Amino acid sequence: MRPTVNDIARAAGVSLATVDRVLNARPGVRKVTIERVNRAIEELGYVRDLSAANLARRRTYRFVFVLPEGDSQFQRALRETVEEVARHAVRERMAVNTVLVPPGDPHHLARVLHGLEGGDVEGVAIMAPETPHVRDAIRHLKEHGVAVVSLVSDLPNTEQDHFVGIDNIAAGRTAGVLMRRFLGGSSGKILVLGNTMILRESVERRLGFDAALIECYPRIEVLPSIEWRDDPELLERNVRAAFASYDNIIGVYVTGSGNRLFSRVLAPYREEHELVYIAHELTEHTRAALIGGSIDVVITQDIGHVVRSTLRVLRAKVDRTEIDAAQERIRIDIILKENLT
Amino acid sequence: MRPTVNDIARAAGVSLATVDRVLNARPGVRKVTIERVNRAIEELGYVRDLSAANLARRRTYRFVFVLPEGDSQFQRALRETVEEVARHAVRERMAVNTVLVPPGDPHHLARVLHGLEGGDVEGVAIMAPETPHVRDAIRHLKEHGVAVVSLVSDLPNTEQDHFVGIDNIAAGRTAGVLMRRFLGGSSGKILVLGNTMILRESVERRLGFDAALIECYPRIEVLPSIEWRDDPELLERNVRAAFASYDNIIGVYVTGSGNRLFSRVLAPYREEHELVYIAHELTEHTRAALIGGSIDVVITQDIGHVVRSTLRVLRAKVDRTEIDAAQERIRIDIILKENLT
DNA sequence: AATTTTTTGAGGTACGCACCTCATTTTTTG
DNA sequence: CAAAAAATGAGGTGCGTACCTCAAAAAATT
Numbered sequence: 177m178r179p180t181v182n183d184i185a186r187a188a189g190v191s192l193a194t195v196d197r198v199l200n201a202r203p204g205v206r207k208v209t210i211e212r213v214n215r216a217i218e219e220l221g222y223v224r225d226l227s228a229a230n231l232a233r234r235r236t237y238r239f240v241f242v243l244p245e246g247d248s249q250f251q252r253a254l255r256e257t258v259e260e261v262a263r264h265a266v267r268e269r270m271a272v273n274t275v276l277v278p279p280g281d282p283h284h285l286a287r288v289l290h291g292l293e294g295g296d297v298e299g300v301a302i303m304a305p306e307t308p309h310v311r312d313a314i315r316h317l318k319e320h321g322v323a324v325v326s327l328v329s330d331l332p333n334t335e336q337d338h339f340v341g342i343d344n345i346a347a348g349r350t351a352g353v354l355m356r357r358f359l360g361g362s363s364g365k366i367l368v369l370g371n372t373m374i375l376r377e378s379v380e381r382r383l384g385f386d387a388a389l390i391e392c393y394p395r396i397e398v399l400p401s402i403e404w405r406d407d408p409e410l411l412e413r414n415v416r417a418a419f420a421s422y423d424n425i426i427g428v429y430v431t432g433s434g435n436r437l438f439s440r441v442l443a444p445y446r447e448e449h450e451l452v453y454i455a456h457e458l459t460e461h462t463r464a465a466l467i468g469g470s471i472d473v474v475i476t477q478d479i480g481h482v483v484r485s486t487l488r489v490l491r492a493k494v495d496r497t498e499i500d501a502a503q504e505r506i507r508i509d510i511i512l513k514e515n516l517t
Numbered sequence: 518m519r520p521t522v523n524d525i526a527r528a529a530g531v532s533l534a535t536v537d538r539v540l541n542a543r544p545g546v547r548k549v550t551i552e553r554v555n556r557a558i559e560e561l562g563y564v565r566d567l568s569a570a571n572l573a574r575r576r577t578y579r580f581v582f583v584l585p586e587g588d589s590q591f592q593r594a595l596r597e598t599v600e601e602v603a604r605h606a607v608r609e610r611m612a613v614n615t616v617l618v619p620p621g622d623p624h625h626l627a628r629v630l631h632g633l634e635g636g637d638v639e640g641v642a643i644m645a646p647e648t649p650h651v652r653d654a655i656r657h658l659k660e661h662g663v664a665v666v667s668l669v670s671d672l673p674n675t676e677q678d679h680f681v682g683i684d685n686i687a688a689g690r691t692a693g694v695l696m697r698r699f700l701g702g703s704s705g706k707i708l709v710l711g712n713t714m715i716l717r718e719s720v721e722r723r724l725g726f727d728a729a730l731i732e733c734y735p736r737i738e739v740l741p742s743i744e745w746r747d748d749p750e751l752l753e754r755n756v757r758a759a760f761a762s763y764d765n766i767i768g769v770y771v772t773g774s775g776n777r778l779f780s781r782v783l784a785p786y787r788e789e790h791e792l793v794y795i796a797h798e799l800t801e802h803t804r805a806a807l808i809g810g811s812i813d814v815v816i817t818q819d820i821g822h823v824v825r826s827t828l829r830v831l832r833a834k835v836d837r838t839e840i841d842a843a844q845e846r847i848r849i850d851i852i853l854k855e856n857l858t
Numbered sequence: 859a860a861t862t863t864t865t866t867g868a869g870g871t872a873c874g875c876a877c878c879t880c881a882t883t884t885t886t887t888g
Numbered sequence: 889c890a891a892a893a894a895a896t897g898a899g900g901t902g903c904g905t906a907c908c909t910c911a912a913a914a915a916a917t918t
Contacts, residue, residue, distance in 0.1 A: 191867045227568030228904035231873050350855040360701030480843045502821045508856035514691040515849035532897045569874035572903050
């Protein structure tokens with residue numbers, strides 16, 4: 177049987193009330209007494225029964241996800257997963273809400289984050305690019321005792337508690353190696369497509385990708401990234417220009433969102449060029465494209481895992497308990513048609 | 518606020534005692550009353566607070582892992598992971614024990630399984646090959662209300678509640694496709710190594726592997742499996758024979774355990790032959806070999822995930838709650854040096 | 859030493875639920 | 889219709905913890 181507060185009280189030779197004061201850091205206990213109690217806790221190996229404690233506290237963890245309201249399939253799927261997981265999370269005393277913010281508006285985002293403090297929100301999960309405003313807002317939240325976790329997109333220079341997601345340089349490197357191996361011995365150019373290189377993920381992936389392929393230069397040459405910034409026509413023009421300039425394009429690497437569009441724009445060229453197509457993020461579209469054979473590899477992260485992990489980490493932070501690193505490590509998943517389940 | 522038993526008592530116009538009788542399936546309630554209570558439960562969307570219930574019940578889930586005592590690195594790691602997860606599980610009212618059984622002794626295993634019934638064990642997790650004795654033992658356990666889950670190695674023709682692990686045919690197919698792509702356009706033979714083809718995993722992986730490579734025949738030819746049945750010398754003889762018979766061996770596929778040994782035996786040949794080496798199960802050895810470059814790809818399953826998932830499933834079974842399919846699906850992980858974290 | 863301040867103890871109530879007893883009401887049966 | 893049987897209600901106790909109050913004891917101050 178696990179020891180209870182009563183056992184501690186007896187072992188430490190103090191009353192229940194004192195143990196309670198120590199456990200919950202209430203004032204009015206001498207240092208020596210605190211130490212005596214802590215020694216008893218140590219010796220008996222007492223761990224607070226969190227479910228009983230939460231019951232007594234009538235506690236509900238209040239968490240907020242701040243997510244971009246973009247309509248890429250990945251962002252959609254992320255929002256849906258959060259909703260889904262939130263429904264289950266109710267059973268574990270968690271109230272999870274989502275706030276959507278327009279992408280590319282740091283001021284708006286910062287205002288939203290500021291607004292979260294002062295309510296009863298105990299933890300915030302953010303997916304957004306890092307800007308000075310965001311950094312300040314996060315510091316503000318932390319100062320007011322709110323746990324802050326970033327997901328998918330890291331915020332390394334902030335005071336966040338944790339990042340839930342993959343190492344995007346390694347992900348890009350993985351893509352690069354697979355590109356190299358899937359190309360066999362062919363030589364030619366590789367097209368890199370991305371919505372915008374402002375997002376740190378895209379930059380990091382590109383970095384890793386290049387690093388993995390530099391050793392094959394000049395047999396394989398990675399072309400400068402083509403961005404489209406939500407402008408389909410710009411994309412089309414640039415892709416057409418690329419195929420006009422080089423007749424030996426043998427691979428395509430898409431660093432971020434936009435696979436639906438890219439697939440469409442690339443379609444006419446694929447009839448003449450055999451391409452190895454590597455993309456990121458497993459979504460409805462990329463899944464279908466894997467099955468159909470138009471995408472060869474998808475590098476992804478399990479989004480359900482990301483969301484569940486985020487909640488576990490937030491809870492651990494407010495409870496000040498340990499997090500299980502092995503469980504919370506998000507893997508870089510390599511998905512082929514064959515291991516798609 | 519979530520509704521409580523009191524709320525449904527009030528809503529159904531019955532007393533707390535009656536609600537309790539209905540909730541816990543105690544006798545002495547008329548059908549009409551039961552329905553009335555259930556309607557109230559439905560309408561208010563009541564869900565039992567499991568942590569409060571478990572607190573009141575002074576419940577501890579008692580689970581047993583029945584694992585092979587073999588000393589392959591995978592089996593070792595599995596046992597260690599179970600120990601590790603078990604330590605954390607105590608906080609969630611779970612008492613997890615491990616029973617080791619000698620591999621290849623179905624009678625012993627069946628005896629152990631029979632012995633588990635009658636105690637207070639509520640769930641059993643088994644990793645073992647399927648035999649008639651095991652089937653009977655599992656039926657016996659199920660009949661006595663013990664939840665049974667298999668992990669890693671499926672027991673499809675038994676009355677088990679669930680299987681936690683990967684689809685090994687798909688895993689083999691994945692290995693096959695990667696072999697094909699990593700080989701580029703080369704032609705030659707592929708060595709398949711496995712300790713024993715008695716284990717269903719090995720057979721299934723081989724099946725999938727062949728299916729993925731049959732289309733390349735005869736450019737690529739997959740040789741008959743070399744088994745070693747715990748006899749290193751047999752292995753060495755056979756490998757030597759294979760390299761003597763064929764001078765164009767270009768790939769190695771190891772379907773199961775034994776990578777440490779295989780690496781050693783293959784070493785002398787690798788100096789002359791460039792080999793694509795694909796293995797299963799990420800262990801200390803395969804990890805090091807990936808980094809060192811002697812293994813190119815490891816197809817694996819996250820063993821921590823497997824064990825945690827097993828516990829969640831067992832708990833869900835005894836609680837008769839839903840399991841989250843997305844969370845419990847074990848992925849076929851493709852590990853390269855680059856996405857090794 | 860007397861007084862003030864701090865520390866400690868004793869005890870209660872609540873959280874949401876399980877499980878128990880006994881009295882009372884309702885239904886069924888002869 | 890009475891007696892027996894079944895169903896229901898009322899109420900209590902405990903699980904391990906939080907949080908509160910008030911009195912008593914101990915320590916620090918004058």
